[in-house]
Amino acid sequence: MPIRRRTVLTAAAGLAIARPVWAARPEPAVLTPDVIDAAKKEGKIAWYTADDLVLATRVSKAFEAKYGMTVQLERSGAERIYQRIAQEYSSNISAVDVATTSDLGHTVSWNASGWLESFLPSEAANWTDKAIGPDGIYIVDKFTLVISGYNSRLVKAEDAPKSWHDLLDPKWKGKLAKAHPGYSGAITNETYALSHLLGWEFYENLAKQGVLQVQSATDPPMRVAQGERAVMADAAEVTVLRLIGEGAPLVPVYPTEGVPVVGVGSVLMKKSPRPNAARLFMHYLASSECQKVNMENGSRSFDTTLAEPASWTPLSSIKLLFNDPADLAREAEEIKKRYSKIFGV
Amino acid sequence: MSISESADTSLSLTETNPVRLGRFDLSLIPLGFAGLFLAFLVLLPLGWLLAFSVTDETGALSWANFAELGDPSLFLQPFITTLGIALGVATLACVVAVPLAWLVARTDVPGRRTLRGLVMISFITPPFIGAVAWVLLAAPNSGLLNQYYRWIAGAGPFDHLFNIFTAEGIIFVMGSYAFPYVFVLTANTLDRMPYDLEEASAILGGGRWHTFRRVTLPMVLPALLAGFLIAFLQAMTQFGTPAILALPAGFHVLTTKIWSLFQFPPKSHLAAACAMPLLLVTILLLRGEKFLLGRRGYTMIGGKTGAPQLTRLGLWRWPALLAALFVLFATVLLPNMVLIRASMLRTVSDPWNLSTITWSNVPLVFTLSHTVDTLRNTLITGVTSATLGAAFSVLIAYLTARRAVPGHRFLGFLATAPAAVPGIVLGVALFIAYTRPPFQLYGTLWILLLAFLTIEMPPAYQQMQAAFRGLNPELEDASRILGAGRLKSLISVVAPLLKSSVAATWCFIFIGAIRELSATILLTTSDTKLVSVLIYDLNEGGQLGGIAVLGLVLMAVTAVVVIAANRLANVGTMAPGR
Structure with a gap:
């Protein structure tokens, strides 16, 4: 097949x-x-x-x-x-x-x-x-963008991660929520972009952080808003912004290495x-x-x-990572397989 | 004893009476069809499953699927995890249920009826809703219990007492929803157990402990073993709870692994091979139970004995009651309370006060355009499969109990065979069988109906068979001597007598259909979605508040339907059934 x-x-x-x-x-x-x-x-x-x-x-x-x-x-x-x-x-x-x-x-x-x-x-x-x-x-x-972010009640702004690599800091062990490329298209985009940009070692090390593995890219923002975890290892920006609009204690983080565009x-x-x-x-x-x-x-x-709302981080200030749909189509299955091996589910 | 004798007599009459032999009973035709349908129901999907497991994508014979099972992350790890969890669940269920059943059935602990009623609530709670409730309660950081713990103990923001996203957490949650089965089996046995035997032991000088060990325990053992087995099988074959709790924890059980094989492109052949060991273990366990019990006589013969004398607990009544209430509070009341709480909060971990309470979850759930459709689909399939299933199990139980057709033994076997097929396996089998000609049923409610009929057939059949055993065939014989055919006497004589058993079977199938997720998840499409699958979808999107609303609605609807069914069955009955 x-x-x-x-x-x-x-x-x-x-x-x-x-x-x-x-x-x-x-x-x-x-x-x-x-x-x-x-x-x-x-x-x-x-x-x-x-x-x-x-x-x-x-x-x-x-x-x-x-x-x-x-x-x-x-x-x-x-x-x-x-x-x-x-x-x-x-x-x-x-x-x-x-x-x-x-x-x-x-x-x-x-x-x-x-x-x-x-x-x-x-x-x-x-x-x-x-x-x-x-x-x-x-x-x-x-x-939308695949971003990181945190719960402002649990993490102080100065302690918050600024980059994807910051997520590997031992202080975040057991405090991350992450979505799954086998379910979410946004996360498939992210896994493709970041595995090329940062290498698979990034995910291998991230897996050692004991992430709460959820399915949809809209789920980590909700779990972090609930306080179940402090930091989103990845999230759909659309949900983060919507929840912030509804008063959730979330702060988006646009990692410095680059942000996958979905x-x-x-x-x-x-x-x-x-x-x-x-x-x-x-x-x-x-x-x-x-x-x-x-x-x-x-x-x-x-x-x-x-015009975008003034409270949003303007796209011009973010390093954007674009994927070619043909590349995604070619590699998606291999990406999901490799991801499952690394994260165990 | 007398029952089986008279059944034999009627059989020999049929065989020796030349007039009977010459006259063909027309009602044998529909009865025969029922038998054929049953064979079709069970054999077609299982046949396809077997065929798929030993072929490759091109249809050529191949062992490659089984060779792939050698990959530990594909099969062995999830399989071992599954068995470990199932063992834990079965043990926990017995440890909780047996003392509770004894308290309720054989002691003078206060409020026994209420205690029984509370256990029944967890029957109508689908386990996947329970799993979500426990996420709300015992997720390590946002879980309410852990919040209270931090508040009371003054612990740091990430300290926690409970973590539901662990194998132990899963065992606890599954155990909470499996123990009622052990409880009901054990309590019923204890209710029916004639007190004379224990009394005899006591008169002959046996002490309390001796009597318990040599008389009571052996008599309860079959029920206990059956309960253990049911709990084990349920835990082994459940999909919803591990999908909600094990995946976030980062491990698979076998059912979630099989489910993941249906991610695109679906690997049906590999899934079929993965399902085989599950099937094998189930069959071995069922045979094992027969082997253990089959050699000794456990039937409790005897006429009517006096109501069993209750053990007087004295002052211990109150601690016993407290312990029982605590168990039921933790497994039944607490999860339902937290669902009600979450249904009214925008963010489920918020404190509950006037500023956080919202009804926004209700419109969220009901503006999903298909929520009403899924509720309707759920009711349609639930009611239809309960009705057809109850009627069907009456027929089959009748055929086998009265040995009405040749091959009745085989019918009995077929009706119990699906017990050996875990829901997810059946889902795989039905998916394979009904997505191709001649029966393209995928995408219709029919395939769900077939699934529920097949899954619920064994318990329904067993209930009806037990009911038939308690019914003297003389009444039907009288009707038939007066000229009625088999079908007519079944409808006008037997059915009314069995009304309350039929109603109980109906409810059992209905509740079973509502609780089912493992086969359902593979068989629904967007047009034929059921509430259970919608809840699963909402969970994948993290909509816990929405799940709480939908779960409560589902349970309320279930309760109303079950109560209505029982009322309906008792209309016109002078004395209500047992």
């Missing part, structure tokens, strides 16, 4: 590289009243998403309120969603309309399987190249059982209205018309 996936992906990655530079974006699709009407007739949209649960719930509610349709929200880790869609498609079940993943590597293999519809909503037409998939197979309708991409499934509703939802995801909801809940946006 691994062989099958690997060969497909390698082929896909090869294609991606061979892709001529000018195979740019498709013609942007404009939202017409016809699409809205047809979507309303379909009545419902099934959205599988790796977004933070609270954020995804708020986006769904806003969409439902605007169009009077139902969103069937399936929130899980990106890797679980990837597994679920593969499992459903191999059993001839097409339930999902739009999928949102925090591991853009997934879009490479989905595209290689012919599951994706090229679709560029006009709302995203002016976004930067990083935000649009090759041939419009996905839009990065939000992005592009959160949404795709339109070719076999979507409600194609009009799916298109309408893609339009909505890219709309400034939805981007605002995202931002209010801690997510960063490619929509340049929106």
Whole structure:
């Protein structure tokens, strides 16, 4: 089985590289009243998403309120969603309309399987190249960072870690919470970026710190906010910022070596059982209205018309680490395997 | 004794009566179908499981899957951990349950009915909800108990008394939810145990200790052993508790390992091979129990004896009551209290006061658009599988108890066989069997229904069989002599007589379906999600407050359904059943 996936992906990655530079974006699709009407007739949209649960719930509610349709929200880790869609498609079940993943590597293999519809909503037409998939197979309708951070009730600012390497200090033994790449797409991004930047020794030493191993990248902020652990060995920035907005005693740390960027991409499934509703939802995801909801809940946006809250650390002051989706697709499985060996689960 | 004799008589009548032999009882057809369905239910998935374990991805015969089990981190380490935990859980469950059962059944300790009732609460608590409750209580830093400890002892911010994320923590939590099984088995046996034997021993000069050792203990031993075994098997095959507690601690048990093999790309063949040793251990244990008990007669024959004389504890009644209450407080009340507390807090470790109390968890859970759907799915599958399962186990128990069809012995075997199949293994087997033609059921509620029917068949069948044994066949014979077929006499004579047993079986299956997570987690899709899986998903995202809300709702719904079912069964009954 691994062989099958690997060969497909390698082929896909090869294609991606061979892709001529000018195979740019498709013609942007404009939202017409016809699409809205047809979507309303379909009545419902099934959205599988790796977004933070609270954020995804708020986006769904806003969409439902605007169009009077139902969103069937399936929130899980990106890797679980990837597994679920593969499992459903191999059993001839097409339930999902739009999928949102925090591991853009997934879009490479989905595209290689012919599951994706090229679709560029006009709302995203002016976004930067990083935000649009090759041939419009996905839009990065939000992005977040994998950061560290701490509970300000348990750690003084001057003692707090400043870098990834600071996490290896013996004083943090038994005080770290960490998410898992076998579950979380954000953490797959991080593990890829940091294992290349710092080497696997970093993770081997981190494993000796006795981390509280949780699954989703949204979980460490919650455990640390609860005071179960003092420091997040990794966390999705979106959840940290959202919780801070709600009054949680969290302080984000942007490690000096570099911070992995997690592009959160949404795709339109070719076999979507409600194609009009799916298109309408893609339009909505890219709309400034939805981007605002995202931002209010801690997510960063490619929509340049929106200004980030002043309290956020500006991107310009952070060293960002970008991953190529093709690299992620190629190495994800090996990364997860190696991680499991090192951390024991 | 007299029962089995008359059963034999009716059988020999059937065989010697030429008129009977010539007339074909039409109701044999549906009964025969029930038998076939049972065979299908059990044999198809197990057949696929076996086939998958010895083939590779291309379908070619291969031992490579079993060779891979040699990798210690894949199989051996989780397997040894699993066995160690199961042994700990079974021992703990017995140590807690047996003295409690004795207190409640054979002594004059005050409040015996209440004590029994409290144990029942932990029956309707799904173990994975209990595991979350214990995270709230005994996580090393945020756990409430550890917070209180630090406050009382004035200890430093990271000192702790308890750490639930350890093997010991897991044993404790699993033990809390396994001991009711041992308790019920032992208490029931002690209730029914004729007092004459103990009295006889006492009259013949046996002292209290001697009587206990030579008379009471041997009679309770089968129940104790059965209880130990159930606790062991439950701990060995459970998924939810280790998923919530072992993974954060950084180790796998076998069920979580098998689950991890279904991460994409799913390694079903390897998972099937991994499941085989679990299956083997279960079968060995069940055979072992038979071997240990099978040689001696443990049946407690005898007519009605007087109510057992209760041991007078004197002043010791009060410490005994306190001890019992403490055990039940720690295992039953405390986890439920902390769930209620957490359901009303935004951050579960916050102190509880007017400024921190919030209802925001309730809308969070119920604005998840599929929460209501999952509740409905859970109720539909629970009620349907309980109804079908109860009806089905009546049929099968009838067929075997009355030896109504050829091959009834095999039917009995098939009905008990799933007991040897751990939930996660069955999940793997059903997944393999029903994701391909001719039965593509994955993605529908049917596959969950099949799973619950299969998992709950052995206990349901055993309950109904016991009920049939207590029912004299003369009544059915009368109905049949008056011209009714087997099915008709089953429906109009037997069923009403067995009403309370049927209701008990129904509730048992229903609760079992609500508690199930290990097979369910592999078999649900987004359209067919159940509450148990939704809770598991929320746990992966760290939404402990949301879990508390959902868990309480689930338990309340379960309690209402179970009470309603019992009320319904007792309507029209003059004397309520036992």
